[in-house]
Amino acid sequence: MSTPLLSVRNLTKQFDIGSGFLLRNDAVVHAVDGVSFSIPPGETLGLVGESGSGKSTTGRCILRLVEPTAGEIWFQGRNVSALDARAFRALCRDMQIIFQDPFASLNPRMTVGTIIGEALTIHKLAPSKEAFTDRVVELLETVGLQADHMHRYPHEFSGGQRQRIGIARALAVEPKLIICDEPVSALDVSIQAQVINLLEDLQGKLGLTYLFIAHDLSVVEHISHRVAVMYLGRIVELASARDLYVTPLHPYTEALLSAVPVTDPKARRKRIVLQGEVPSPIHPPSGCHFHTRCPIRQLPLCAREAPPLKETASGHFVACHLRS
Numbered sequence: 001m002s003t004p005l006l007s008v009r010n011l012t013k014q015f016d017i018g019s020g021f022l023l024r025n026d027a028v029v030h031a032v033d034g035v036s037f038s039i040p041p042g043e044t045l046g047l048v049g050e051s052g053s054g055k056s057t058t059g060r061c062i063l064r065l066v067e068p069t070a071g072e073i074w075f076q077g078r079n080v081s082a083l084d085a086r087a088f089r090a091l092c093r094d095m096q097i098i099f100q101d102p103f104a105s106l107n108p109r110m111t112v113g114t115i116i117g118e119a120l121t122i123h124k125l126a127p128s129k130e131a132f133t134d135r136v137v138e139l140l141e142t143v144g145l146q147a148d149h150m151h152r153y154p155h156e157f158s159g160g161q162r163q164r165i166g167i168a169r170a171l172a173v174e175p176k177l178i179i180c181d182e183p184v185s186a187l188d189v190s191i192q193a194q195v196i197n198l199l200e201d202l203q204g205k206l207g208l209t210y211l212f213i214a215h216d217l218s219v220v221e222h223i224s225h226r227v228a229v230m231y232l233g234r235i236v237e238l239a240s241a242r243d244l245y246v247t248p249l250h251p252y253t254e255a256l257l258s259a260v261p262v263t264d265p266k267a268r269r270k271r272i273v274l275q276g277e278v279p280s281p282i283h284p285p286s287g288c289h290f291h292t293r294c295p296i297r298q299l300p301l302c303a304r305e306a307p308p309l310k311e312t313a314s315g316h317f318v319a320c321h322l323r324s
């Protein structure tokens, strides 16, 4: 793997939730629990997990939208976590985010041109009014919208078009890394494919690097070079997209993949239905967090010891006592 653009090392985030009925005074949510990964330039890492797995918190910690409790984030060879607010803001231009909800993430009182051009103004990237307009038009056309859309308001657009506006806004400052935080979850399936294709095209043209967060393995399959699967704050498997889809090793990944719809009957997997709900991140299970739902657990080992994330084949990592 070439020198990473982004390296996340032992990232941990705990949220204090204070006291309350049935909660101790020192109750915390263990949202992210020692997560490490790297992304080389021009690649996409898919980060997948159910609600509460810590995937979105991981993305937000990278951008310091929430401050990590522990761990380091290295971006372009600099320890981002050690920078003061001013130095981080300067670096932030190279890291942008596309949010899940294209309805909530655009200011309804601003025209599309103002929304897309806001960052140009903040970072003084347009020396004149003409340069500002030219750049906004260029960005609109880059994401498949039209020049006259700049005078309209977000409510005049469909969900897919609004997500294109969000992408144009992220591209305005010519970032190197974009955190795509469930960018298609709120869209119809047919529109999802269009937005994913657009992101792939933009990566090819602009050399972008993506951390693509999703709760569904089928969404990240085509766009990701590698995929990391998270469960209750920890990465349980990380591999190239091909290895993960063809030879999954972790029982949780197997269960997620068995739920992915496939058109070829020969490629259909036996459905694995996990028992119970994802446990609360306030009181995660001991040992392997997955042991309360794992169909192949071995007690007492799995409840006693947390399995480390180990490389079992070149570039294929798994955290399981029985599969590593």
Ligand code: SF4
Residues within 6 Å of the ligand: 250, 251, 252, 288, 289, 290, 291, 292, 294, 295, 296, 297, 298, 302, 307, 319, 320, 321, 322, 323
């Ligand atoms: Fe299942 Fe044990 Fe492996 Fe965890 S370590 S995934 S409980 S077999």
